[in-house]
Amino acid sequence: MEKIIVRGGHQLNGTVKVEGAKNAVLPVIAASLIASEGKSVITDVPELADVYTINQVLSNMNANVKFKDNTVTVDASNKLTTEAPFEYVRKMRASVLVIGPLLARYGHAKVAMPGGCAIGSRPIDLHLKGFEAMGAETHVGNGFVELKVNGRLKGAKIYLDMPSVGATENIMMAAALADGRTIIENCAKEPEIVDLANYLNKMGAKVVGAGTETIRIDGVETLKGTEHTIIPDRVEAGTFMVAAAITQGNVLIENAEPEHLRSVISKLEEMGVRVTEEPTGLRVVGPKQLKATDIKTLPHPGFPTDMQSQMMSLMLAAQGTSVITETVFENRFMHVEEFRRMNAKMKIEGHSVIIEGPSDLQGAEVAATDLRAAAALILAGLCAEGVTRVTELKHLDRGYVDFAGKLAALGADVERVDGNGNTVVPFVQVDSATKDQIAAELS
């Protein structure tokens, strides 16, 4: 079993570059299924397990997908099949994002129902209600959801009970080819929604209002392949901001987009961290003593739930009592038990965690419970006494490119090893023949 081994107590200094955003690239690759003509060329694509999964979902549908040098090329002009089996949806819930494109183009989609998840129940009822409002018939059975529409989807006025990111994306993609105007109210406003809207518009769609709480889409007849560069990953950027802060370091995070990180910057500043905008990114300087603060996760532009566990690590190192309230997911505190194994002083009360800092964190063997928890446990290891060993790295690989290598380049004592204790070559550094082989399996 692979592990990341962290020996705490090293200050981080230097420069780290942020990759393209996982949560932007997945819907963009899914949207390329709508293009019945031409190739889609997507650049700044991070080499993440999730990107390989969405590429496999598309290949499995008979789209021609290539992934090389951080560029994904999709040719979806073939006749596609319209089914996504459980083997992919189980690995990655975002596989459901193919429903909107398939329904728009073929009037049919059959996708395995995503099950529960380590951060709580994650239904897709809002996605389905949106499709139904546009005229689709939905049938759930035998572990699948199947949607059908006779002819084209019809534009509709859709109010989302909550601003779901996935539902907004899925409905936006379906509406791009619908007959008439769709209005999505109370929609998600995340930067990744804006990136998807920009991509769809370059493909020939008519989407207005992305980034606000109402999006209007006027359906068109067809969409064509286009070129697009993915926005920087605000969660990866935020994770390295915490890494700098927790080690009293001084790190320039290249490519970090301050406009996407306002709530994170503001909370870090409250904790005594210095954040300055530089021409190429954000410089983060950690204080001698961090101060406690409170956080409530909310849809964008509120504090992102995907930064909740990393901030928990920082609060454990801060002086005083901090409170984190999670309002986006029903159960995103599985990592609390793992932090406790590192001597963290914290308790869960309903949807909040109360953190008594500073905890004398001690290295321990801990298991990542989800993607961001994996990063958070490694961050805690950076300031813990002794050796921290983090397992269940499949979660980490979904969303971070060579996390251990990037931390080590900043001066951390971090190493990824296999079950025999041998250093593991990160995927991004595997030889190009192996990468080509993986790419060939996809096409």
Ligand SMILES: CC(=O)N[C@H]1[C@@H](OP(=O)(O)OP(=O)(O)OC[C@H]2O[C@@H](n3ccc(=O)[nH]c3=O)[C@H](O)[C@@H]2O)O[C@H](CO)[C@@H](O)[C@@H]1O
């Ligand atoms: C691939 C991707 O972009 N993932 C992000 C996306 O996930 P995802 O798109 O799954 O998150 P949503 O915004 O849809 O979920 C937010 C909340 O709404 C609920 N809900 C959602 C849909 C629905 O039909 N019914 C329903 O009840 C969910 O259970 C959750 O409690 O946004 C989340 C919230 O910012 C992030 O944490 C994820 O990293």
Ligand SMILES: C=C(OP(=O)(O)O)C(=O)O
């Ligand atoms: C929860 C996350 O992703 P996903 O929605 O893909 O599970 C995340 O990126 O932290």
